[in-house]
Amino acid sequence: MNYELLLREHKLKVTPQRLGILTLMQNAGHLDVEELFVLIKKQFSSISLATLYKNINAMLENSLITEIKIPRHKSKYEIAKEPHIHLLCQKCNEFIDVSVNIDSLVDEVSMKSHYQLMDSSIVLCGVCEKCQAL
Amino acid sequence: MNYELLLREHKLKVTPQRLGILTLMQNAGHLDVEELFVLIKKQFSSISLATLYKNINAMLENSLITEIKIPRHKSKYEIAKEPHIHLLCQKCNEFIDVSVNIDSLVDEVSMKSHYQLMDSSIVLCGVCEKCQAL
DNA sequence: CTGAGTGCAAACGTTTTGCACTTGC
DNA sequence: GCAAGTGCAAAACGTTTGCACTCAG
Numbered sequence: 001m002n003y004e005l006l007l008r009e010h011k012l013k014v015t016p017q018r019l020g021i022l023t024l025m026q027n028a029g030h031l032d033v034e035e036l037f038v039l040i041k042k043q044f045s046s047i048s049l050a051t052l053y054k055n056i057n058a059m060l061e062n063s064l065i066t067e068i069k070i071p072r073h074k075s076k077y078e079i080a081k082e083p084h085i086h087l088l089c090q091k092c093n094e095f096i097d098v099s100v101n102i103d104s105l106v107d108e109v110s111m112k113s114h115y116q117l118m119d120s121s122i123v124l125c126g127v128c129e130k131c132q133a134l
Numbered sequence: 135m136n137y138e139l140l141l142r143e144h145k146l147k148v149t150p151q152r153l154g155i156l157t158l159m160q161n162a163g164h165l166d167v168e169e170l171f172v173l174i175k176k177q178f179s180s181i182s183l184a185t186l187y188k189n190i191n192a193m194l195e196n197s198l199i200t201e202i203k204i205p206r207h208k209s210k211y212e213i214a215k216e217p218h219i220h221l222l223c224q225k226c227n228e229f230i231d232v233s234v235n236i237d238s239l240v241d242e243v244s245m246k247s248h249y250q251l252m253d254s255s256i257v258l259c260g261v262c263e264k265c266q267a268l
Numbered sequence: 269c270t271g272a273g274t275g276c277a278a279a280c281g282t283t284t285t286g287c288a289c290t291t292g293c
Numbered sequence: 294g295c296a297a298g299t300g301c302a303a304a305a306c307g308t309t310t311g312c313a314c315t316c317a318g
Contacts, residue, residue, distance in 0.1 A: 013317055048275045069203035071255050087249050098243055105239055109232055109258055115221050117260035121205050124243055126251035147292055182300045
């Protein structure tokens with residue numbers, strides 16, 4: 001993925017710190033602020049938490065990344081992509097994406113509520129395959 | 135609803151403050167900490183935020199209430215009940231429950247991911263009927 | 269060259285803690 | 294009577310802000 005282009009497309013200046021943040025997010029899939037700070041410090045030992053927060057907020061405002069609020073956990077951040085849902089393993093805390101078509105759910109809810117729906121935040125919790133085997 | 139019984143069933147002592155908190159939650163449907171504090175102060179003018187937090191946490195731990203994390207908003211709390219999903223109006227911030235069967239979604243995700251799913255957190259965002267009319 | 273980004277320290281709002289006192293059971 | 298809950302003040306925590314300096318465009 002070309003992060004320089006990605007930043008420019010979202011009207012954000014390209015800085016080494018931002019490239020590092022995006023690379024880490026992409027590699028990990030989802031990271032919370034603390035995880036991100038620990039990792040980014042390895043590359044930029046003098047980076048400050050303030051800079052991290054400012055960049056996260058700038059990228060959120062420009063919809064370059066999205067925040068995922070998770071029951072009983074800290075928010076995680078991911079590079080914005082097509083709509084999808086999230087799965088959380090309650091044993092090992094694995095957190096993954098799943099692509100699934102939610103049109104029928106949205107249609108049904110739309111019908112019942114008369115809401116015009118535009119966005120969804122879906123997190124399902126359970127036990128992953130590996131943890132079931134234990 | 136009998137809140138005294140509800141508290142006892144969840145192994146929590148019955149106090150006037152707790153009864154007040156539960157009554158407010160039930161009447162409003164969902165409240166965030168700040169809203170709850172403003173309202174409960176009208177009944178117990180000397181109640182402290184610490185007490186409110188301690189009670190919210192105690193009730194959460196005993197699954198008497200649940201926390202709903204909402205994108206771009208503060209968490210709200212509601213008295214625990216059968217699984218359901220939430221709708222948020224992005225214009226007027228109305229926040230409502232909807233009962234909808236999510237078995238087919240859960241089955242599909244379960245099949246794809248091999249997760250054993252046990253819990254769901256679903257918030258759909260859009261525009262309510264009244265706001266669409268404006 | 270100029271506006272935006274960075275890093276630091278201080279401030280801020282929210283939540284938790286410790287403690288003395290009170291209350292439910 | 295005793296464990297648990299309450300209210301207060303202080304502390305802890307996560308996040309934001311102001312400012313001087315640096316850097317991207």
